[in-house]
Amino acid sequence: MTTSLALKGIRKSFDGVVVLDDAEFSGKAGEVHALLGENGAGKSSLMNVAAGLYAPEAGHVFINGEPTALSGPAEARGYGIGMVHQHFKLVMPFTVAENILLANGASAYRSGIRQIRAAIKKQSHELGFALDPDRRINTLSVAQQQQVEIVKVLVGGAKILILDEPTAVLTDAEAEQLLATVQRLARAGTTVVLITHKLNEVKRYADSVTIMRRGKTVATVDPSTTTAAELTQLTVGETQTLPARAQGEATGTRLNVGALTCSRADGSVALQDATFFVRAGEIYGIAGVSGNGQTELAEALMGAREPAKGEIWVEDLGDISRTPMSHARIAAVGIIPADRYTFALAGSLSLADNFAVAEVGSGRYGPLGLLDRAAMQRDTTRAIGEYDVQGVRSVKQKAALLSGGNAQKLVIAREFSRHPSIVVAHSPSRGLDARACNAVHQRLLSARDRGAAVVLISEDLDEVLSLSDRIGVMTRGRIVAEFSRPADRQAIGRAMVDHA
Amino acid sequence: MHDVSALSPQARASTKPTANRLRLVLDVRQSLPAWKQGLFIAGSLAVGLAISVAVLAVAGISPIELGGELIAVFNADSLRAVLVQAAPLMLVGLAASLAFRIGFWNLGLEGQMLFGGIFATGISVYQVGPPLTRLLLMGLASAVGGALWCLLAGFLKIRFRVNEIIATLLLNYVAMYFLFHLLYGAWQDARSAFPQSTPYQPYERLWDFGFGINSGLIVAIAAIIVAAWLVHFSRLGFYMRIVNANRSMARVVGIPIQAVTLWTVAISGACAGIAGFVNVASQEGRLTQSFANGYVFSGVLIAFLSRNDPIVVAVVGFLIAVLFIMGQTLQVFYQIPFTMVQMIEAIIVMSVASSEFFIRHRIHLIR
Numbered sequence: 001m002t003t004s005l006a007l008k009g010i011r012k013s014f015d016g017v018v019v020l021d022d023a024e025f026s027g028k029a030g031e032v033h034a035l036l037g038e039n040g041a042g043k044s045s046l047m048n049v050a051a052g053l054y055a056p057e058a059g060h061v062f063i064n065g066e067p068t069a070l071s072g073p074a075e076a077r078g079y080g081i082g083m084v085h086q087h088f089k090l091v092m093p094f095t096v097a098e099n100i101l102l103a104n105g106a107s108a109y110r111s112g113i114r115q116i117r118a119a120i121k122k123q124s125h126e127l128g129f130a131l132d133p134d135r136r137i138n139t140l141s142v143a144q145q146q147q148v149e150i151v152k153v154l155v156g157g158a159k160i161l162i163l164d165e166p167t168a169v170l171t172d173a174e175a176e177q178l179l180a181t182v183q184r185l186a187r188a189g190t191t192v193v194l195i196t197h198k199l200n201e202v203k204r205y206a207d208s209v210t211i212m213r214r215g216k217t218v219a220t221v222d223p224s225t226t227t228a229a230e231l232t233q234l235t236v237g238e239t240q241t242l243p244a245r246a247q248g249e250a251t252g253t254r255l256n257v258g259a260l261t262c263s264r265a266d267g268s269v270a271l272q273d274a275t276f277f278v279r280a281g282e283i284y285g286i287a288g289v290s291g292n293g294q295t296e297l298a299e300a301l302m303g304a305r306e307p308a309k310g311e312i313w314v315e316d317l318g319d320i321s322r323t324p325m326s327h328a329r330i331a332a333v334g335i336i337p338a339d340r341y342t343f344a345l346a347g348s349l350s351l352a353d354n355f356a357v358a359e360v361g362s363g364r365y366g367p368l369g370l371l372d373r374a375a376m377q378r379d380t381t382r383a384i385g386e387y388d389v390q391g392v393r394s395v396k397q398k399a400a401l402l403s404g405g406n407a408q409k410l411v412i413a414r415e416f417s418r419h420p421s422i423v424v425a426h427s428p429s430r431g432l433d434a435r436a437c438n439a440v441h442q443r444l445l446s447a448r449d450r451g452a453a454v455v456l457i458s459e460d461l462d463e464v465l466s467l468s469d470r471i472g473v474m475t476r477g478r479i480v481a482e483f484s485r486p487a488d489r490q491a492i493g494r495a496m497v498d499h500a
Numbered sequence: 501m502h503d504v505s506a507l508s509p510q511a512r513a514s515t516k517p518t519a520n521r522l523r524l525v526l527d528v529r530q531s532l533p534a535w536k537q538g539l540f541i542a543g544s545l546a547v548g549l550a551i552s553v554a555v556l557a558v559a560g561i562s563p564i565e566l567g568g569e570l571i572a573v574f575n576a577d578s579l580r581a582v583l584v585q586a587a588p589l590m591l592v593g594l595a596a597s598l599a600f601r602i603g604f605w606n607l608g609l610e611g612q613m614l615f616g617g618i619f620a621t622g623i624s625v626y627q628v629g630p631p632l633t634r635l636l637l638m639g640l641a642s643a644v645g646g647a648l649w650c651l652l653a654g655f656l657k658i659r660f661r662v663n664e665i666i667a668t669l670l671l672n673y674v675a676m677y678f679l680f681h682l683l684y685g686a687w688q689d690a691r692s693a694f695p696q697s698t699p700y701q702p703y704e705r706l707w708d709f710g711f712g713i714n715s716g717l718i719v720a721i722a723a724i725i726v727a728a729w730l731v732h733f734s735r736l737g738f739y740m741r742i743v744n745a746n747r748s749m750a751r752v753v754g755i756p757i758q759a760v761t762l763w764t765v766a767i768s769g770a771c772a773g774i775a776g777f778v779n780v781a782s783q784e785g786r787l788t789q790s791f792a793n794g795y796v797f798s799g800v801l802i803a804f805l806s807r808n809d810p811i812v813v814a815v816v817g818f819l820i821a822v823l824f825i826m827g828q829t830l831q832v833f834y835q836i837p838f839t840m841v842q843m844i845e846a847i848i849v850m851s852v853a854s855s856e857f858f859i860r861h862r863i864h865l866i867r
Binding site: 014055057302303304324325326327329330335337341342343344345346347348349353357358360361366367368369370371 | 523525527528733734735736737738739741742745746748749751752753754755756866
């Protein structure tokens with residue numbers, strides 16, 4: 001096997017903050033090469049250099065042994081490098097076919113779209129995706145959008161395929177199918193770079209693994225001869241153990257969702273009589289294959305979507321499903337949305353603004369006429385310390401500069417600092433590394449132990465299983481089955497797919 | 501971190517794939533201190549002015565003559581004219597910048613000025629209140645008039661999703677024809693055949709303190725101070741920033757988006773209304789047909805150049821007033837058309853707009 005993609009001595013900094021320092025990578029044709037590391041270790045940045053998005057300050061990119069300076073993503077694509085980003089680069093109001101056409105180009109729209117449609121059908125059939133080329137992106141679930149991204153790159157003829165956390169949004173079955181497909185692609189001669197922080201993926205699917213820590217390459221090893229403990233050791237520098245947890249002490253009902261019904265923008269039914277209740281002091285997990293109404297349920301619970309029918313009853317507040325957002329509701333319900341930069345953070349505003357925003361209306365930060373900025377900054381500084389938000393130079397810096405895990409910690413800091421009696425968390429550990437993920441889980445557990453009613457909506461079945469006291473399985477907008485802890489993984493898996 | 505930088509366009513001096521060469525790299529800046537941003541804007545303003553001087557030189561006005569005219573603007577008479585002109589410009593600039601802060605494109609500044617003038621004149625025509633409080637009532641009425649006219653567009657946007665750019669712009673014409681209806685009808689001065697109202701009483705006019713300081717300017721500066729406090733220190737200002745930055749998030753964290761929008765729209769309209777009042781009560785002394793002509797473009801221009809900051813609005817408003825008065829002089833003495841002044845305005849806008857690029861990006865050489 002020949003080395004198809006090599007990066008040597010790569011250095012990159014943003015405004016003085018060094019994110020890559022003498023980083024190395026070398027991937028061969030025909031292998032699945034995992035790139036393992038915590039959030040902020042520089043995995044994505046390194047691959048952005050390979051994809052031509054970042055110009056390195058030092059170091060070289062070699063493609064098939066030739067030193068190559070990439071002027072941009074288009075040139076990288078010309079060399080057969082295709083990257084699927086963690087945050088999708090899709091034009092929302094365009095159809096699947098149009099997006100793929102846009103990325104790959106054609107001399108004429110009509111003939112181009114015809115060819116692209118055929119290529120999509122062929123490619124998605126090979127990959128086992130059910131993609132309709134004429135659906136608009138904004139009507140697709142997150143998982144389906146990712147499928148579009150993958151098809152887009154492959155239709156473009158990528159020989160070096162870089163996948164940034166591809167399984168973060170997929171269910172177990174989807175992830176397995178995807179990784180098996182990717183492995184098949186590699187066997188056919190493609191170089192696959194798999195950015196991940198899931199050890200089991202590395203162990204099962206990768207032929208070799210490069211581990212990064214703090215912008216540096218730590219080691220490249222063979223996963224089949226390395227134990228999971230050794231990999232963890234290399235990744236985090238220290239081995240983390242998940243402490244055993246006690247069963248929650250559930251008491252009275254805090255939240256009752258009754259016959260909640262609503263439809264999507266395209267008219268399809270998102271929620272159909274969804275009914276469940278959550279008691280104080282328990283975590284109610286909602287498992288399901290993505291796109292079965294979880295997003296709409298989360299949006300209804302956080303007040304971003306008005307349901308057509310049904311009620312969301314909250315203790316002391318009554319039915320809040322159609323009432324405007326009130327201060328009492330903000331105080332009672334803490335929200336951790338799946339899409340941080342849509343519903344939780346304003347990237348262009350400061351950390352202090354983002355942290356204080358939910359409490360400004362209560363008068364905590366001064367009367368109508370005078371905002372107490374000093375108090376806002378003081379509280380933010382304290383919360384950043386308390387919730388271990390890293391990468392903060394000043395509370396006045398923009399929130400968009402935080403990495404995914406730290407942005408999530410900031411959201412949690414804000415939502416938990418007012419001690420809500422109900423917590424709604426939607427895919428709270430999406431895209432987070434093991435350490436940040438663990439921290440998020442501990443926060444959810446301690447909220448429960450404090451007596452809060454926690455709703456955990458997640459497409460990661462392991463997450464739901466390990467945290468929940470009771471589990472509801474959501475299929476086609478309903479809760480079709482409920483399980484109590486300890487729940488049988490197989491039975492839940494069957495419930496998830498039986499009705500689909 | 502990669503979210504931001506992934507958008508960064510990459511520029512290089514050379515396109516050949518060689519690995520070891522000096523090249524220019526374009527990066528997205530994370531932040532830039534305010535004073536450096538100011539420096540970039542000042543620099544590009546200077547470039548814009550230089551281009552304008554060159555254009556005028558081609559039109560037959562030598563830079564030396566131009567310099568003479570610029571100095572002449574600061575003699576007592578011209579300065580007085582500049583300061584009188586600055587007051588309404590600051591107020592419309594303020595009106596535009598407040599609305600732009602929440603992404604409400606208020607292009608109805610002229611219509612709101614007209615209604616400000618109409619409401620103020622109504623107080624005069626119907627002799628509301630004793631002479632002592634007349635002027636104050638006229639000022640308040642103009643604010644209400646402007647606010648209501650702007651709120652109409654705000655209501656249409658919120659209730660029926662009518663695009664506010666269209667609504668505010670077209671409501672200008674409605675306001676204009678309503679003004680004509682009054683000036684050719686009920687409110688026409690019986691002693692003249694011109695379409696204008698009866699002159700105001702002396703106590704209904706804004707007075708001059710001397711040294712070019714008129715009470716219109718005091719009103720404008722007071723409005724600037726109130727707006728600066730509102731934007732930087734009040735809860736409404738904070739909410740405006742959140743609504744503008746992320747509307748979905750604002751909704752979820754319980755910010756009353758409709759109330760914030762309507763209040764901002766009302767305050768914006770009120771500022772424009774007061775600008776109308778300042779024009780009729782100081783310069784014109786009566787309601788005329790044309791006291792609001794051409795203020796939409798100037799208001800938008802001032803808001804843009806000041807990046808919607810009230811304090812900067814005051815400075816830019818003054819500079820635009822200098823440009824206006826100089827333009828009038830050049831028109832009279834050098835026979836250049838008024839469109840030349842508008843062209844210079846446009847050149848300056850484009851220069852300053854391009855400074856945004858250098859504020860957001862950094863170019864550096866790497867090896």
